[in-house]
Amino acid sequence: MTSNGSRHSMSNDQPMRHRSPSQLIRLAFITGCVLVSCPATAMAALSVASPFTDNAVLQQKTKVPVWGSADPGTAITVEFAGQTKETIANADGKWTVELTPMSASADPKTLQVSSPDSTVSFANVVVGEVWICSGQSNMQFSTAAVPEIQSLTATSENIRCFEVKRTVAMTQQDRLEGKWTEQPPNSAVAFSFAHFLEQAGDVPVGIILTCWGSSSIEAWMPREMTETVPHFQTMMEEFDADTATQDRIASILNGKKPWSRTDDIFLRRQSNILYNAMIHPLVPYACRGLVWYQGERNTQSMFGMLKDPWFSRNSGMLKYGDTLVEWIKRYRKEWGNEDMHFLIVMLPGYFKPLPTGPQKGAEHPSTHSWAWMRESQLQSLDLPHTSVVNTIDLGDIKNIHPKDKLPIGQRLAWLASRETLGHAIEAEGPKMKRVDVLDDRLVVHFEHAEGLQTLDGKAPLGFWLADASQKWVPADAELRGQTVILSSSELLHPLYVRYAFAGKPKVNLVNAAKLPAYPFRTDTFQP
Numbered sequence: 001m002t003s004n005g006s007r008h009s010m011s012n013d014q015p016m017r018h019r020s021p022s023q024l025i026r027l028a029f030i031t032g033c034v035l036v037s038c039p040a041t042a043m044a045a046l047s048v049a050s051p052f053t054d055n056a057v058l059q060q061k062t063k064v065p066v067w068g069s070a071d072p073g074t075a076i077t078v079e080f081a082g083q084t085k086e087t088i089a090n091a092d093g094k095w096t097v098e099l100t101p102m103s104a105s106a107d108p109k110t111l112q113v114s115s116p117d118s119t120v121s122f123a124n125v126v127v128g129e130v131w132i133c134s135g136q137s138n139m140q141f142s143t144a145a146v147p148e149i150q151s152l153t154a155t156s157e158n159i160r161c162f163e164v165k166r167t168v169a170m171t172q173q174d175r176l177e178g179k180w181t182e183q184p185p186n187s188a189v190a191f192s193f194a195h196f197l198e199q200a201g202d203v204p205v206g207i208i209l210t211c212w213g214s215s216s217i218e219a220w221m222p223r224e225m226t227e228t229v230p231h232f233q234t235m236m237e238e239f240d241a242d243t244a245t246q247d248r249i250a251s252i253l254n255g256k257k258p259w260s261r262t263d264d265i266f267l268r269r270q271s272n273i274l275y276n277a278m279i280h281p282l283v284p285y286a287c288r289g290l291v292w293y294q295g296e297r298n299t300q301s302m303f304g305m306l307k308d309p310w311f312s313r314n315s316g317m318l319k320y321g322d323t324l325v326e327w328i329k330r331y332r333k334e335w336g337n338e339d340m341h342f343l344i345v346m347l348p349g350y351f352k353p354l355p356t357g358p359q360k361g362a363e364h365p366s367t368h369s370w371a372w373m374r375e376s377q378l379q380s381l382d383l384p385h386t387s388v389v390n391t392i393d394l395g396d397i398k399n400i401h402p403k404d405k406l407p408i409g410q411r412l413a414w415l416a417s418r419e420t421l422g423h424a425i426e427a428e429g430p431k432m433k434r435v436d437v438l439d440d441r442l443v444v445h446f447e448h449a450e451g452l453q454t455l456d457g458k459a460p461l462g463f464w465l466a467d468a469s470q471k472w473v474p475a476d477a478e479l480r481g482q483t484v485i486l487s488s489s490e491l492l493h494p495l496y497v498r499y500a501f502a503g504k505p506k507v508n509l510v511n512a513a514k515l516p517a518y519p520f521r522t523d524t525f526q527p
Contacts, residue, residue, distance in 0.1 A: 044071045044093050046118040051285040052111065054123045055180040057160050057206025059130045059286035060104040067096040067284075069174075070115055079112045080125070081105075104128045104203035106158055124182075128158070128204030129197060130287040131416070133190040134220065134279070135294035135345075137213030138401060146188045146405050152195050153184050158203070159194045161185040164210035168249065168267045169277035172222070176281040185209045189293055189345070192409025193416070200417040208287070210278045216297040216314040217323055218271040220279060222334065228326045231304060235271045235313055249273070269297075271314075283334045288420050289341030289385075290331065291412060295320065296347065296400060299373050302356055302527055317372040318527070321379030328383055341420055343412050344388045346374050348395030348402060351503035357527060362397055362504040365464045365472050368527055369503030374519055387415045390429050393516040397504040411515070426450070429515035430482075435497060435522050441487040442475075442497050449482040451512025460484050462507045465494040470525050472498065484509070496523035 048068040058064050058080075066078050070089040078085045078097045085097035108124040133139055143149050161184060165177035184191045185207045198205045212219070218232055226233035239245065249270070252263045259267070268274065297314065298304075304316025315323045324344070332340045347370050353359060357368030365371065380386045389411045396402040414427035430446040442465065446452060454460055463475035465488050475486040475497070486497060500507050500519035509517040 044069060046070045046074070046076075046113065046115045046120060048113050048120050048122075049285070050175045050178065050281050051162060051208070052122055053162070053179040054125075055160055055182055056111070056122060056125045056162075057130050057180065057204055058099070058102070058111075058125060058127045059288060060127050060203065061101050062286055063101060064099040064286040065096055065284050066099060066111070066113065067094070068113065069093045070095060074115045077114045079114075081109050081127070102127045104201075106204050126160075126204045128206060129201060129416075129420070130206040130208065130285070131193070131197075132208045132210065132282065132287055132290040133185065133187060133193070133293075134209075134290060135211050135292055136215045136297055137211075138296070138345075138405075139187055139189055139209075139211040139291075139293040140213050141188045141401060141405060142186055143184075143188050143191050144186075146403050149188050149192050149406050149409075153191065156184050156191075156195050156198065158198050158205060159184040159191070160204065160206045161190075162206070162208045164208065164278050164282075166212050166268075167277045168253070168270065168273040170246065170249065170273060172276045172280040174281055176278060180206070187211070188403075188405035189409050189412070190291070192406050193291060193412040194409075196410045196413030197416055200413060200423060201421050208282060208285070210282070211293075212268045212274060212278070214265060214297055215268045215274055215294070216271070217294055217320065217327060218314050219268065219274040220294075221272060221323075221327060222275050222280070222330060223272055225326060225330050228330070229323055231313070231315060231319060232271065232323070239271060245270075280334075284336055287335075287340070288416070289343060291343045291345070293345040293408075295373050295377060299347070299370055300354075302354060302368055302372065317370075317376055319376075320373060321376030324377065324380050325383060328380060328386060339385055341416070342380065342383075342386045343415055344377050344380050344386065345408060345412070346377050346388050346391045348391035348404075348408075349393075349397065349504035350395050350400055350402075351397045352400075353503065363462075363502045363506060365498040365501040365521070367503060371501040371503065371519065372527060375501075375521070378518070385419070387419060387428075388518075389415060390516055390518050392500050392505065392519055393507050395504065426511065426513040426515065428518075429513075430509065430511050430517040432499070432518070432520040432522075437495060440492060440494070441485055442494055444484045444486065444497065444499075446482050446484070446517065448515075449511055452479060452482050452484075453510060453512070454479065454508040455510055455514070456508050458508065460509045462500040462502075462505045462509070464498045464501070465491055466496045466498075466523065466525075467491055467494055470523075496525075497521070498523070 074089040076095045089095040111122040111125045113120045162180045194205045301316040351362035354368035358366045394404045417423040418427040428448045430449040433445045433447045436443040460477040464472045465475045473490040478485040498521040
């Protein structure tokens with residue numbers, strides 16, 4: 001049994017070659033990177049990529065790449081579910097085949113990869129829906145911390161998980177540590193998402209969990225994104241010039257385990273190195289898409305690029321939207337899949353205002369709050385096959401790690417069911433369609449607004465109005481069909497509206513599915 005759970009055998013018609021590990025693999029940490037090399041005279045053992053282990057879930061209804069390494073020129077045969085695919089390892093010893101699209105099946109089968117003198121087998125492999133779940137601490141948040149989620153784990157029979165070991169690398173790695181298990185993910189959001197998706201699709205669900213608390217989006221960005229994200233280019237240039245930081249990373253990686261909390265935090269806050277170690281080895285494992293619950297680390301400033309320490313720099317809230325869009329585009333390019341779905345978790349209600357703006361409270365739209373991050377997250381909707389789950393009615397005003405994760409997972413599953421399984425369900429709350437300016441009032445028209453109502457039967461909350469003076473005042477709001485009529489005795493001619501545009505706004509506007517209306521603003525005022 002190999003370390004990733006595969007079964008590896010040598011054929012009887014070839015002599016067994018006995019080598020010490022030092023003859024095959026030389027490990028050297030150079031600026032914190034693991035380099036693997038083999039003597040030119042040694043045969044490279046047949047190896048299959050890390051995401052393939054016993055208990056794996058393969059993505060249904062799409063081509064499934066299977067890849068690995070072997071001696072250059074080695075003939076490789078891959079067999080699964082009646083399919084046989086053949087290829088030859090290239091001059092670099094790399095090989096890839098593609099299984100043709102398959103229907104979902106919970107019937108376990110064996111995935112077998114063989115060369116003339118070696119065979120690697122993976123047992124109990126099924127076909128279903130595969131999703132990568134990534135981000136920072138709220139994606140990492142344990143199921144044990146949410147009793148109503150923990151009680152559901154025993155009822156989930158068709159959910160499997162591959163949890164990626166948390167580590168870093170200075171360069172893009174080909175392998176990572178982890179294995180598929182028949183246990184559900186120990187992530188409240190990832191599990192609840194998988195639970196409701198499995199119920200909706202009645203297919204096996206595989207979750208690849210790769211997340212690390214307190215990490216910025218920049219930590220998960222490949223170096224190639226320096227070409228499209230200017231502030232990331234600056235960060236990487238400074239990183240390359242900072243030999244002290246590189247030496248410290250190498251020292252931590254070579255030192256004793258477990259890491260100290262100080263070293264742990266130091267590693268996860270660096271740019272690029274989480275992508276290298278925890279994402280790149282997964283590419284191009286076939287999946288339906290990626291669930292992204294991240295952003296808190298990037299809310300520490302409006303404009304980003306804090307001066308000290310340089311490695312804590314990031315986009316800030318205003319640049320996050322452009323960065324997120326480029327990040328999604330890059331991941332799709334890495335996977336070679338323009339249809340790869342992205343489900344973005346909007347940051348829920350929380351209030352810790354930045355000192356750079358007016359200090360007017362958790363519900364005021366002028367405060368430099370997470371409202372600006374949510375607007376940036378919604379910018380991802382400019383791309384196809386992208387959805388944002390609305391959490392504006394959730395969260396905790398004082399706790400950055402709220403426990404109401406179950407509705408987040410459920411809403412994610414509804415979006416995935418509609419977008420990827422073709423289910424005709426309402427998966428989004430009301431969205432602003434247009435705003436008519438009518439002298440002394442504004443009329444907000446909504447889509448996804450069938451059964452537009454308030455949860456408490458009272459007037460809609462969370463609306464603010466302004467005129468050219470940029471002074472914001474609370475609006476009087478009235479429901480009328482699929483519109484909301486806004487006015488204020490304090491403004492003769494209101495021009496602009498902000499809805500739920502605050503750190504922790506009070507909201508009650510929903511549609512018939514009881515899904516909350518999305519935050520929005522119609523002004524272009526600078527913060």
